Amino acid sequence: MERPQTVVFTDLDGTFLDHETYQPGPALGALEELLAAEIEVYFCSAKTRAEQQAIAGEIGVEVGFIVENGAALYAADGSAAVFGMPYLQVREALHNAATACGAIVRGYGDMDVAEVMEHTGLDERRARYAQDREFTESFIIQQGGPYELSQAMGEYGLRLQRGSRFWTAQGEHDKGIAVRHVIAGLGANVESFGLGDFDNDIEMLVAVDTPMLVQQHDGTWRDLHVEDMVRLSGIGPIGWQGGAEMILRRHNSR
Ligand SMILES: [Mg+2]
Structure with missing residues (x-):
């Protein structure tokens, strides 16, 4: 049996970062706990590589980047794949x-x-x-x-x-194509999670084992039709923190 691995993909704006302040708040400590448990984490958003690298640098975390809606992925180990158009x-x-x-x-x-x-x-x-x-x-x-x-x-x-x-x-790419590429590279015994808040997260959420949805800044959940979606209580990073706790419990029980 291969070593069990856990991988987490997260949207940024409105999910890991607060919609108004662009800060992770309580989600930061939760992310650090995931990384300390050797869970792989990828930022997965419409943001550019420069933006995602700056955010990771500011908060001092080592994560992978899926940039510009799945146009390219840059893993923490330095490997990369490109799916987008110039x-x-x-x-x-x-x-x-x-x-x-x-x-x-x-x-x-x-x-x-x-x-x-x-x-x-x-x-x-x-x-x-x-x-x-x-x-x-x-x-x-x-x-x-x-x-x-x-x-x-x-x-x-x-x-x-x-x-x-x-x-x-x-071009013809989306978050899901890049997410599947990462998961396929992790071997057979991998469990994947995705956290999002909006329509542009659907392809990512469909591609993972456990899709999770945080509340939008108005306190509602976006009406996304994804099977077995976990609706997290809490707007943006508050909901994210609860999702990370569930992921950690699940990871520790494997
Ligand atoms: Mg978002």
Whole structure:
């Protein structure tokens, strides 16, 4: 029998990090406990590699990164895999698709750092990390409907994803593809957990053994249809802390 392993994938904004303050609060101590128990943890979000590395560095944890909605994964041991399209190609295709359906979109690449700060509430350093994109474009829709835009984007090889603040244009990848890649590399005796809060977490949650959902900042759970979902009590990082306790108990009983 192979050594039992546990792996945890977590969304950041609204899940591990508070929606307003971008701080992990009580989730940080819980994450440290998971790492101390030799549980592998991956950040798995729409955020860029620069942003995720900065967050891990600030809180002093060693984790893996699944960046830009599954566009690439960078493991803590230095290995990497890329599933996404180059950023400039995505931007060009997005603007072509918008033109084709009469929509007007404004992406991070169209904004200066002050505008990104205004939309996100990020400080200047984090806003610059958010603009340091490799594979996907986050944007707001200024004119036109998401349905028409998503149809037009399909013609240009792009997918439209909804995040809690922005829309995202990306190639044919999602969080689930990267999550499955990690799990497949861990051998047969692995148990996987995922923590999320919103629509763009569905593919990650479907790919793990135990999907967990924290409460959104308004105190409700997003209505996501995922089998055997554990609905955690607590908004964002508060719910996360409870989820981590369940994961730790489960890990220690194996
Ligand atoms: Mg989120």
